[in-house]
Amino acid sequence: MSRSGEFCPRCGDAIEADLDARPARPGAEGTRNPDSVLCDGCYFEEFDLVEAPDRIDVRVCSQCGAVHRGNRWVDVGAQDYTDVAVEEVSEALGVHLDATDVSWEVAPEQVDENNIRMHCQFSGVVRGTLVSEEVVVPVKIARQTCERCGRIAGGSYAAIVQIRAEERTPTEEEQERAQETAEAFVAEREATGDRNAFVTEVSEVDEGLDMKISTNQLGQGIAKRIVEQQGGTFEDYETLVTEDSDGNEVYRVTFAVRLPRYRPGEVIDPEDGDGPVLVRSVRGNLKGTRLATGERYEASFEAGDAPDARRLGTREDAQWTTVVAVEDENAVQVLDPETYEAKTISRPDYFDPAADEVPVIKSRAGLHVLPDEGGDEQDG
Ligand SMILES: [Zn+2]
Numbered sequence: 001m002s003r004s005g006e007f008c009p010r011c012g013d014a015i016e017a018d019l020d021a022r023p024a025r026p027g028a029e030g031t032r033n034p035d036s037v038l039c040d041g042c043y044f045e046e047f048d049l050v051e052a053p054d055r056i057d058v059r060v061c062s063q064c065g066a067v068h069r070g071n072r073w074v075d076v077g078a079q080d081y082t083d084v085a086v087e088e089v090s091e092a093l094g095v096h097l098d099a100t101d102v103s104w105e106v107a108p109e110q111v112d113e114n115n116i117r118m119h120c121q122f123s124g125v126v127r128g129t130l131v132s133e134e135v136v137v138p139v140k141i142a143r144q145t146c147e148r149c150g151r152i153a154g155g156s157y158a159a160i161v162q163i164r165a166e167e168r169t170p171t172e173e174e175q176e177r178a179q180e181t182a183e184a185f186v187a188e189r190e191a192t193g194d195r196n197a198f199v200t201e202v203s204e205v206d207e208g209l210d211m212k213i214s215t216n217q218l219g220q221g222i223a224k225r226i227v228e229q230q231g232g233t234f235e236d237y238e239t240l241v242t243e244d245s246d247g248n249e250v251y252r253v254t255f256a257v258r259l260p261r262y263r264p265g266e267v268i269d270p271e272d273g274d275g276p277v278l279v280r281s282v283r284g285n286l287k288g289t290r291l292a293t294g295e296r297y298e299a300s301f302e303a304g305d306a307p308d309a310r311r312l313g314t315r316e317d318a319q320w321t322t323v324v325a326v327e328d329e330n331a332v333q334v335l336d337p338e339t340y341e342a343k344t345i346s347r348p349d350y351f352d353p354a355a356d357e358v359p360v361i362k363s364r365a366g367l368h369v370l371p372d373e374g375g376d377e378q379d380g
């Protein structure tokens with residue numbers, strides 16, 4: 001259908017083209033945009049394919065690589081700020097809605113450490129004509145410290161998770177494991193976008209480990225998981241630290257984890273007449289293996305994870321020694337690792353009759369063959 005007889009509202013020239021042949025603009029159906037009736041000459045005179053900001057400032061945290069977007073810091077795990085700059089510029093660019101078949105490319109030109117010139121190349125089809133445009137957007141990288149890193153640096157925390165143990169000091173391994181648990185817990189929270197989850201400080205103290213944690217909720221979650229994995233119990237208590245500016249009382253919460261009296265890998269004697277036990281698990285009731293027979297041992301419900309027992313040593317005290325002879329179903333002859341005398345000792349069911357050497361532990365309760373580590377509790 002011809003619309004001849006219409007005139008360009010800008011220059012007054014008659015528009016001869018068939019307007020109906022033009023591609024429809026998205027969202028413009030049924031409306032009459034004055035631009036759409038301009039002649040091609042007037043239209044292109046004012047046309048910008050690309051809308052770009054004059055410059056872009058990218059604020060990044062020099063500690064953790066977070067990027068400031070809108071009014072908050074976002075973890076993007078940035079290794080390379082150029083990638084961040086490309087992304088920020090791409091986000092900020094706009095293409096004219098009349099354009100179809102748009103293609104574009106953004107190429108960074110590093111000016112210096114903190115300045116990048118972003119060359120943005122665009123092309124698209126407008127009113128049946130291929131149009132292309134290049135804009136250059138200068139990007140300035142501002143290295144700052146995000147709120148979280150600022151709070152960590154300032155020593156901010158709301159909770160303390162204390163790692164202690166019943167009647168002993170937690171081992172290095174237990175402390176390391178507890179710290180790993182805390183870090184994994186924080187990483188999980190971070191992965192959900194939570195920027196309030198962090199460990200402010202970890203310090204070894206005489207009795208164990210203290211970890212300062214950003215929030216109470218996180219402190220509780222960490223304490224709970226450590227107990228699930230390593231056994232024991234935890235309790236929490238509040239300490240009034242100060243009043244805030246509105247007169248509200250501000251508390252810190254201590255989550256005191258108490259690991260069990262014995263740990264897996266320890267050899268104890270419950271002194272019940274059946275000889276020493278290698279502790280395998282201390283989650284719930286203490287469970288272990290009798291070294292004389294290989295039978296299973298489990299502490300009573302009342303004794304829980306802390307039966308009355310004498311400590312004899314740990315798996316780390318084991319020594320490898322030579323098997324001299326297998327005597328019968330109940331006895332085996334090995335070399336005493338200290339005196340090199342052949343000694344007849346009890347043969348537990350885990351003893352391998354084909355073995356030339358076996359690990360043994362010598363204690364006040366005598367010489368015993370140890371089972372392999374396969375049955376020791378490790379991860380929960
Ligand atoms: Zn015109």
Ligand SMILES: [Zn+2]
Nearest residue numbers: 061064146149
């Ligand atoms: Zn940061």
